[in-house]
């Protein structure tokens with residue numbers, strides 16, 4: 001490989017550049033990104049940046065020292081074998097890294113609709129979160145909950161509209177989602193509520209009711225940003241399909257981060273994980289695979305969220321779990337674990353109980369079995385169950 005082109009200058013793209021250099025690759029690297037910014041981290045956008053505690057979240061890296069041709073503000077439009085078509089013309093490659101991440105899904109309607117994906121989105125939204133402003137947030141998922149936290153703290157009048165029966169129902173299921181409902185104190189939380197459209201001045205619900213709002217934020221999920229690959233000879237299914245080495249179906253091509261749907265050896269299923277930890281760590285494997293090494297990406301996925309004063313952390317893959325066991329007081333610090341049919345730990349969710357998260361993640365990794373009887377006692381550490 002002589003010239004690696006990295007499409008997407010988010011965390012996954014940047015980390016792949018670092019990993020390539022870290023492995024001694026001395027050829028040419030071009031890193032192109034649609035945004036006009038130096039690569040930055042997204043988790044702070046809905047936390048410190050939105051709360052006004054930080055202005056930026058740039059990743060501390062020296063692009064000059066990495067000897068990378070950085071092309072900010074350039075998008076890939078299409079892919080032919082060996083050639084990326086960009087907004088600045090064609091670019092040949094002999095190694096390709098697809099790291100285009102994901103983009104927010106929006107709702108129908110002519111009204112102004114904010115999303116929160118980029119640093120520009122965060123700055124725009126932050127300026128609007130002032131006392132007394134009516135904010136309607138569509139979606140009580142991870143992003144919706146964090147935006148609601150910031151809006152409430154800013155003194156806004158907050159409505160959260162959620163299609164499911166509880167917050168976080170899609171991510172965690174309704175049983176645990178319901179335990180987060182009490183955090184929405186002072187917020188008008190509308191559950192089982194479908195949005196018809198975002199209109200001038202607010203949100204039209206299915207059934208006709210109109211929720212007035214000065215600011216509407218849509219946080220209903222993202223889709224992998226792979227439209228530019230339509231028509232290319234590459235397998236796409238819920239993102240770029242890769243094997244366990246993060247190799248895509250085209251030669252000399254890897255995909256990494258939010259856009260990659262990789263084969264998980266551990267869970268024997270295809271996973272696409274839209275979390276920071278994956279964008280941070282998968283690039284080591286992507287870089288190695290591109291350079292012809294034989295390594296697999298086989299992590300216990302990890303994620304955290306900070307909402308309503310709580311630290312929520314998750315590790316594992318709970319669809320592999322069959323039994324949900326609660327630990328601790330739902331009014332205070334609590335956690336929950338999912339066990340497989342043969343009592344192995346499939347996933348752990350910890351609310352303000354970081355030790356359960358750390359120990360749980362290790363236990364999942366090791367594949368140990370646990371004693372369900374002991375698990376229900378929150379005083380017994382997971383390690384001793």
Ligand code: FAD
Pocket residue numbers: 007008009010011012013032033034035041042043044045046074075076077099100101102116117118143225228256257258259273274275276277279302303304305306
């Ligand atoms: P991205 O960060 O999306 O980067 C992809 C880049 O590619 C983008 O800059 C995009 O503009 C660019 N691009 C797209 N298409 C093209 C194209 N055709 N040509 C050129 N460039 C292109 N995860 C957690 O684990 N915990 C959290 O608390 C958390 N909070 C989050 C809060 C917010 C507001 C957001 C948005 C995400 C959060 N995440 C969190 C998720 C985490 O940030 C993502 O998983 C991570 O950013 C994925 O990195 P990536 O590099 O794969 O994709």
